[in-house]
Amino acid sequence: MNNQPGSSILEVEGLNVSYGSFKAVKNVSFNVRAGEIFGLLGPNGAGKTSTLSAVEGLLKPQSGVITVAGYDIKKQPLHARASMGVQLQATSFQPELTIAEIIKLYAGIYGVPLTAEKLAAILQDIKLEESATKRFGQLSGGQQQRISLVISTIHDPALVLLDEPTSGLDPQSRRQLWERIEGIREKGHGVLLTTHSMEEAEAVCDRVAIIDHGSVIIIDTPQIIIERHRNDPAVITASRKGKITLEDVFIGLTGRTVRA
Amino acid sequence: METIVPKTSAVLSSLLRADFTTQWRNRRSSVLILLVPVVILISWKGLISMVGGPFILSSCITVGLIAIGLMGYSNAIARDRDKGIFQRLRVTPVPSWAIMMSRLIVQLVMIMLLTAIVFIAGYYFDGIRISAGGYALTFFVAIIGGALYLGLGQLIVGLLMSAETVNSTTRLVYFIFIMVGMVGGLLIENKSLKNIIQWSPYGSVKDILSASMEPSKWSNHTTMALLATIAYAIVFSFLGIKKFKWNSK
Numbered sequence: 001m002n003n004q005p006g007s008s009i010l011e012v013e014g015l016n017v018s019y020g021s022f023k024a025v026k027n028v029s030f031n032v033r034a035g036e037i038f039g040l041l042g043p044n045g046a047g048k049t050s051t052l053s054a055v056e057g058l059l060k061p062q063s064g065v066i067t068v069a070g071y072d073i074k075k076q077p078l079h080a081r082a083s084m085g086v087q088l089q090a091t092s093f094q095p096e097l098t099i100a101e102i103i104k105l106y107a108g109i110y111g112v113p114l115t116a117e118k119l120a121a122i123l124q125d126i127k128l129e130e131s132a133t134k135r136f137g138q139l140s141g142g143q144q145q146r147i148s149l150v151i152s153t154i155h156d157p158a159l160v161l162l163d164e165p166t167s168g169l170d171p172q173s174r175r176q177l178w179e180r181i182e183g184i185r186e187k188g189h190g191v192l193l194t195t196h197s198m199e200e201a202e203a204v205c206d207r208v209a210i211i212d213h214g215s216v217i218i219i220d221t222p223q224i225i226i227e228r229h230r231n232d233p234a235v236i237t238a239s240r241k242g243k244i245t246l247e248d249v250f251i252g253l254t255g256r257t258v259r260a
Numbered sequence: 261m262e263t264i265v266p267k268t269s270a271v272l273s274s275l276l277r278a279d280f281t282t283q284w285r286n287r288r289s290s291v292l293i294l295l296v297p298v299v300i301l302i303s304w305k306g307l308i309s310m311v312g313g314p315f316i317l318s319s320c321i322t323v324g325l326i327a328i329g330l331m332g333y334s335n336a337i338a339r340d341r342d343k344g345i346f347q348r349l350r351v352t353p354v355p356s357w358a359i360m361m362s363r364l365i366v367q368l369v370m371i372m373l374l375t376a377i378v379f380i381a382g383y384y385f386d387g388i389r390i391s392a393g394g395y396a397l398t399f400f401v402a403i404i405g406g407a408l409y410l411g412l413g414q415l416i417v418g419l420l421m422s423a424e425t426v427n428s429t430t431r432l433v434y435f436i437f438i439m440v441g442m443v444g445g446l447l448i449e450n451k452s453l454k455n456i457i458q459w460s461p462y463g464s465v466k467d468i469l470s471a472s473m474e475p476s477k478w479s480n481h482t483t484m485a486l487l488a489t490i491a492y493a494i495v496f497s498f499l500g501i502k503k504f505k506w507n508s509k
Contacts, residue, residue, distance in 0.1 A: 056351045058350060078265045078355070079353075081351060081352060081353045082266070082352075082353040083263045084351075086351040088348060088351065090344050092343040092344045092345050092348065094278060094345055096282040096285035096286060097282065101281060104274075104277075105274050105275070105277070105278045106352070108266075108270065108271070108277070109271050109275070109352045110352065110353070111265075111267070
């Protein structure tokens with residue numbers, strides 16, 4: 001596995017996903033590099049979750065090739081899944097298990113030896129050392145996200161997939177999670193995240209892809225996307241405070257209509 | 261850096277530890293599942309002289325097997341599917357079959373526990389004694405009977421998506437089996453109706469359990485009942501696995 005900074009960790013080529021006659025993802029291609037946070041943005045129903053689910057191996061695409069750390073998700077699914085860490089949008093763990101038991105379970109699943117000292121260090125790192133015997137449902141939203149994030153990175157994966165990781169968090173928790181996500185990047189992991197927050201995308205993503213009606217409209221750094229579209233009439237109309245933001249460009253490119 | 265896929269045995273061991281812990285923390289519902297057969301066993305003490313010990317023991321084990329397959333297994337699967345617990349596991353390097361295998365092993369242990377408890381309660385409360393061979397064969401046959409009800413539970417979670425619907429359906433099916441199987445088996449005189457009950461999932465399992473307690477009385481009819489049980493288990497499991505979806509959304 002090539003984990004050098006800038007090398008491609010995730011390759012998605014010509015991805016197509018359909019539900020019956022409805023084409024949710026149409027010929028989507030992009031890549032995520034090591035040491036990069038890549039944002040997948042789009043309105044509701046644009047195809048983000050379907051794309052992510054295909055990468056996670058939760059649904060079978062009609063066509064296209066997905067490789068994670070060089071492993072084809074169809075041909076070597078276990079290797080591909082062992083190379084990625086996933087934080088799902090609505091993560092739930094067995095409600096009967098304590099936080100310590102959940103971490104032990106996933107460490108075992110990923111084949112990570114976990115001593116009592118290492119477990120204590122993990123809990124201390126996410127400031128949950130006193131919650132080891134609590135159940136997942138007893139934690140706050142921010143604490144739950146920290147647990148989910150630590151579990152998705154417990155095996156030091158090449159690629160980390162985060163599906164709307166800061167959804168529903170207060171500003172403090174969100175900032176703290178951003179720092180943790182940036183910490184993952186500093187370690188050389190590739191991060192693919194979906195978000196509805198353009199502020200988040202602008203703040204943490206190195207590159208973003210805007211996807212709408214199942215197709216990728218644009219892929220670039222947030223700054224270049226803003227520069228390229230700052231004079232578009234639809235973007236200027238969408239601008240609320242004079243300064244053009246990624247959200248203005250997003251609204252300008254995907255329209256003002258609220259999606260179901 | 262080479263990606264290491266953990267050994268399936270290590271993964272299964274982690275899953276088993278978690279699933280047994282979950283079962284232990286849900287011990288109240290497990291106790292209720294095990295308590296019903298014991299209550300029946302004690303309350304039917306007066307019938308032993310009429311129908312015989314093996315009939316009573318086999319009826320109680322059958323009721324327990326129905327509860328394990330329908331109330332225990334299927335409701336737990338439906339809940340975990342609804343909460344996204346399976347989806348979380350499926351994005352890890354765990355083969356899907358290992359997730360289910362771990363759940364089934366826990367239920368197999370429950371089946372063994374149920375059989376042992378019914379034997380112990382039958383011995384102490386009702387004074388029912390069978391041969392050592394009978395005890396051993398019954399444990400083996402209880403697993404086959406349990407497979408039928410686990411298959412039926414799998415079929416229900418395969419056909420129904422919502423955890424609430426699964427819960428209400430399994431309760432209804434459990435009630436029907438109890439009423440038709442136990443009460444019907446004892447009180448109904450109509451021959452064709454008795455035949456239907458005898459070859460139903462309830463009747464087949466009860467018959468093989470009853471015969472396994474007295475191996476000398478194993479007959480052609482018992483062999484046919486065993487084949488019927490295996491056929492039910494295969495058909496229910498096949499359809500249940502085929503129709504099963506890991507995500508209820």
